[in-house]
Amino acid sequence: MTERISILLCTYRRRSVVETLESLAALRAPTGYTIDIIVADNDEALSSEHWVRGATASWPVSYIHAPARNISVARNACLALARNRQSDWVAFVDDDEVVPADWIEQLMRRAVDTGADVISGPAIACYPADAPDWMVDQDWHSNWPELRGPMQTETKQPQTAHSCNALMRFAGQLWEGQVFDLDRGTSGGEDTAYFFALSHMGARFAISAEAPVFEDVAPERLRLGWLAKRRFRMGQSYVSGAPGSLARIRLAGAAMAKVAYCAGAGLIALPSEQRRNFWLLRGLLHLGVLAGCCALPQPKIYGDRADREAASKRVRG
Known part of the structure; x- marks a missing residue:
């Protein structure tokens, strides 16, 4: 029986979403799985619709309008559509990232090997030539998942994950109806809180260092x-x-x-x-x-x- 992986992508006025979608179009699906892509536009205007519909597509792409300038609204709209489709898995990636062709394969391989419910990969920053040396040397913009001991036990395991690079069991799970916190939708950290909630529901976490994504650092973040x-x-x-x-x-x-x-x-x-x-x-x-x-x-x-x-x-x- 073929299982469905829905890749969830939220965007807000970023032309880079085209490059993200082109990299997703080159993805290889693991044996026994099919892929679809859900894109939520968080702008009041349909500013990204022409980019999304005009991008190269090898997998089905759904465009939905989730206006609010609140990333949690867009994330929840993606989850709602994946829930309606009864997606077995959902994957998260950002609209300023590109993924290798084996990204989902590597995440799924780690899920199979460990039995984990949430698998995170690194998001590696690509700095422009004018980035400050201290920022590049210390690599402040990359996101490297790490194992932590939960606050209530001494067991070493991840407590949370980040929506820049993650794969998650979805349909039929206790957390299928969990949503992102709207109050954190403009401050950030909504994904940290979301995955913490899953951890408290019993979700098991793992890390795949072999499943990186790559992100150009925007000038305003330097x-x-x-x-x-x-x-x-x-x-x-x-x-x-x-x-x-x-x-x-x-x-x-x-x-x-x-x-x-x-x-x-x-x-x-x-x-x-x-x-x-x-x-x-x-x-x-x-x-x-x-x-x-x-x-x-x-x-x-x-x-x-x-x-x-x-x-x-x-x-x-």
Whole structure:
């Protein structure tokens, strides 16, 4: 019996979605599986429709309009269509990434070998020539999945995953009806919270280093300020995995100690831009954890004025 894999792709005014779709068109389906692609346009206007419908397609592509400038709305629209199709698996990829032809094969191979429900792969950043040296050397924009010990046990396993590169069992699973948090749809971290929820439902996680995707770093993201806001938000999102108030209290205590350590290390490293920025960004992550434990609102990092203007320029270009 053939199983269905639906690849979910959300887009907002990015011409790069064409390159993403072209790379998906070259995908090889694992034996016994068929592929379809669902694209949700998060813009109020149908700004991406002509790009999606005009892109090279070897697999069926469905375009849906999910206007809100809220990525969770678009993600939930993709999940709803996959649910209606009774897709056995869903895969997540971003609209500024390209995938190798064996991407799904590698993720599925890892799923079969481990029996895992969610399999993550790395998202490798491709930096422009004018990117700051310290940013490239420390590779702040790549996303490398890692194994972590869950807060409630000592077992070493992933607690979460990211929607930039993941494959997930779907139809008939306990989490089939789980949705992305709308409140996190403009701040980011909605995927972290989503996969944390799956972890608490019993989903098993694995990592496939052999299934990378590749992403060009946009010019507006080459600023220290953008990374600082993102790291702080990542810390806040991490708290969503804490299973109760006691776990949050422990997290807050650990975060305070880590913030203090990073502040001291940063002061010592002041003469070196590379080391100074490293400790600053590391400290902001832990400061974000502390803010999350205190339930402070998350900053908007997607859909703000700078990002909207940059997106508009890419559309016109």
